[in-house]
Amino acid sequence: MSKENPVWFVTGCSTGFGREIAKLLLSRGWPVVMTARHIDSLSDLVQGHEDQALALALDVTDQAMIEKAVADAEARFGHIDVLVNNAGYGYFSAIEEGEDAEIRRQFETNVFGLTSLIRQVLPGMRARRKGHIINFSSIGGLIAYPALGYYNATKFAVEAISEALAKEAAPLGIKVTIIEPGGFRTDWAGRSVIESATEIADYAETAGALRRGLKEGSGHQAGDPVRAAATVVATYEAETPPLRLLLGAQAYGRALDRVEELRKNFEDWKDLTLSTDFPEGE
Numbered sequence: 001m002s003k004e005n006p007v008w009f010v011t012g013c014s015t016g017f018g019r020e021i022a023k024l025l026l027s028r029g030w031p032v033v034m035t036a037r038h039i040d041s042l043s044d045l046v047q048g049h050e051d052q053a054l055a056l057a058l059d060v061t062d063q064a065m066i067e068k069a070v071a072d073a074e075a076r077f078g079h080i081d082v083l084v085n086n087a088g089y090g091y092f093s094a095i096e097e098g099e100d101a102e103i104r105r106q107f108e109t110n111v112f113g114l115t116s117l118i119r120q121v122l123p124g125m126r127a128r129r130k131g132h133i134i135n136f137s138s139i140g141g142l143i144a145y146p147a148l149g150y151y152n153a154t155k156f157a158v159e160a161i162s163e164a165l166a167k168e169a170a171p172l173g174i175k176v177t178i179i180e181p182g183g184f185r186t187d188w189a190g191r192s193v194i195e196s197a198t199e200i201a202d203y204a205e206t207a208g209a210l211r212r213g214l215k216e217g218s219g220h221q222a223g224d225p226v227r228a229a230a231t232v233v234a235t236y237e238a239e240t241p242p243l244r245l246l247l248g249a250q251a252y253g254r255a256l257d258r259v260e261e262l263r264k265n266f267e268d269w270k271d272l273t274l275s276t277d278f279p280e281g282e
Contacts, residue, residue: 012087014041016186020229060113093196094207110154129173147207182250184223
C-alpha cells in the first residue's frame with residue numbers, strides 16, 4: 001500500500017467525522033471516495049478536487065448500492081487502500097422502550113452495513129496483500145449505558161467483528177483499527193439521533209436522565225472532530241497501527257475505569273469461577 005498516494009473509501013461523509021476525514025485527505029492530495037445517503041451534501045467537498053475526489057450516493061443498508069459503490073471506486077482509482085466505516089447513528093431508548101423496527105434498522109446500519117462493505121473490499125485487499133480497514137466504534141463499544149443499550153450492542157458487535165478480522169487478516173498484510181470516540185461535537189446526539197417514541201416513567205432517573213443529558217450537552221462536548229480526523233490519518237501512517245484507538249480524555253478515563261471494574265469483578269468472584277473445573281487429576 002502506497003503511503004504517498006493511498007486511495008481512501010470513507011462512508012458517512014455528509015457531517016461529523018466522515019466529513020472532516022474527507023476534507024483532510026483532500027487537502028493532502030490523496031484520492032478519496034466519499035459517500036453519503038444524499039450525494040448533494042458532498043458537492044462542496046468535490047469542488048476544486050475533481051481529479052482526486054469521487055462522490056457516491058450510498059445507503060449502507062442497500063447491498064446493491066454497496067456493490068456498485070465499490071465497483072465504481074475501483075473503476076475510477078484501480079483499487080482501495082483504506083476503508084473507513086464511519087456511517088452510523090445513535091438510538092436513545094431504554095431496553096423495554098425499544099421499538100423492534102428501529103432496533104433492527106440500527107443493526108442494519110451500524111453492523112450489517114459495515115460488514116457488507118468489509119466483505120466487498122476484502123477480495124481486492126487480499127489479492128494485493130495490503131490494505132487497512134478502520135471501523136468506527138465508540139467508548140460505547142466497551143461500556144454499556146442506560147438509554148443506549150441497543151446502540152451499545154451494535155458497537156460491541158463492531159468491536160468483536162473487528163478484533164476477529166484483525167487476527168484473520170494480519171497474515172494477509174491487511175491491518176484493522178477500531179476507533180473509539182467519547183463525546184465529540186458532531187450531530188450524533190443532535191439531529192442525527194433517533195429516539196423511542198415511548199418513555200416509561202420508571203426509567204426517568206436512569207435512561208431518561210441520560211437521554212436528557214446527551215441532548216442538552218450536544219454541541220458542547222470536549223471532542224474536536226477536526227483533531228479526531230487527524231488522529232485517524234496518523235493511525236494509518238503508523239508503522240504498526242493500534243487495534244484500538246480511544247479518542248478524547250473522556251474515552252480514555254472511562255476505558256481505564258472499565259478495565260478496573262472488570263478486574264475487580266473477576267477477582268471478587270474468582271473462587272466461584274474456579275470451582276467449576278474438574279478437580280485436578282480427574
